Amino acid sequence: MPELSESEEEYLEALYRLGGHERQVKVGELAKELKVKEPSVVEMLRKLDNKKLVNYESYAGASLSEKGEDEGRRVTRRHRLAERLLSDVLNRDLPQIHEEACKLEHSMADETADEIARVLKNPETCPHGHPIPEEKSKPESEDLIKLTDGEKDEDYRVVSIPEEKEDVQRLLPLAILPGAKIRIAEKPSFSAIMVSRAGDKVALSRDIASKIEVRPYGKRKRRRHRDRPNR
Numbered sequence: 001m002p003e004l005s006e007s008e009e010e011y012l013e014a015l016y017r018l019g020g021h022e023r024q025v026k027v028g029e030l031a032k033e034l035k036v037k038e039p040s041v042v043e044m045l046r047k048l049d050n051k052k053l054v055n056y057e058s059y060a061g062a063s064l065s066e067k068g069e070d071e072g073r074r075v076t077r078r079h080r081l082a083e084r085l086l087s088d089v090l091n092r093d094l095p096q097i098h099e100e101a102c103k104l105e106h107s108m109a110d111e112t113a114d115e116i117a118r119v120l121k122n123p124e125t126c127p128h129g130h131p132i133p134e135e136k137s138k139p140e141s142e143d144l145i146k147l148t149d150g151e152k153d154e155d156y157r158v159v160s161i162p163e164e165k166e167d168v169q170r171l172l173p174l175a176i177l178p179g180a181k182i183r184i185a186e187k188p189s190f191s192a193i194m195v196s197r198a199g200d201k202v203a204l205s206r207d208i209a210s211k212i213e214v215r216p217y218g219k220r221k222r223r224r225h226r227d228r229p230n231r
Helices: 006-016 029-034 038-050 066-089 093-105 111-121 167-174
Strands: 052-058 060-063 155-160 182-185 191-197 202-203 213-216
Touching: 006 029, 006 038, 006 060, 006 066, 006 093, 029 038, 029 060, 029 202, 038 052, 038 060, 060 066, 066 111, 093 167
Parallel strands: none
Antiparallel strands: 052 060, 155 182, 155 213, 182 191, 191 202
């Protein structure tokens, strides 16, 4: 397959993260994820469709083809292993590793990614808690949900958090990180959600809460079928 541009890799990675290997992703979703205008998204999707990497339908969105899924998985794997390298070996602060990894993922060879995985003893997740894809897809965890879909007065274990610097900087001082136990205290409006962490109540916007994945506290982790979207 001809070498892909960094922009093309970014789109395939974003589609993979948003679940484009299982469903059609709307143009608006992709535009929000990549922080670009919708006409630019349409133009790129048509280009990727011509390369047989996505299946694009006007007004419906796009899904990844088998080849596109493979490419999206490879880029996502390189990105999350780069985050592990930056965090575990170079001791970079959590808020800054996502942006650095975005640069490294395009220059990193797959063989280098595999070597990083071996050196770090095959970590299962990135520092934000998102699964590091393998060559083949994994079973999906049925009890994994967005925090916004949780029930009031129920306890949950945080599985993953968003990667963007601003979101991490908001969650870090609250200790809302992978592995933390939290409780949904209130869902007072469409704009906020109150959570309790170690006895303290804090307000999270629904935007950031929708990017936090949790599972009911006390449930055992199940094997996954596929990487889940982090949005």
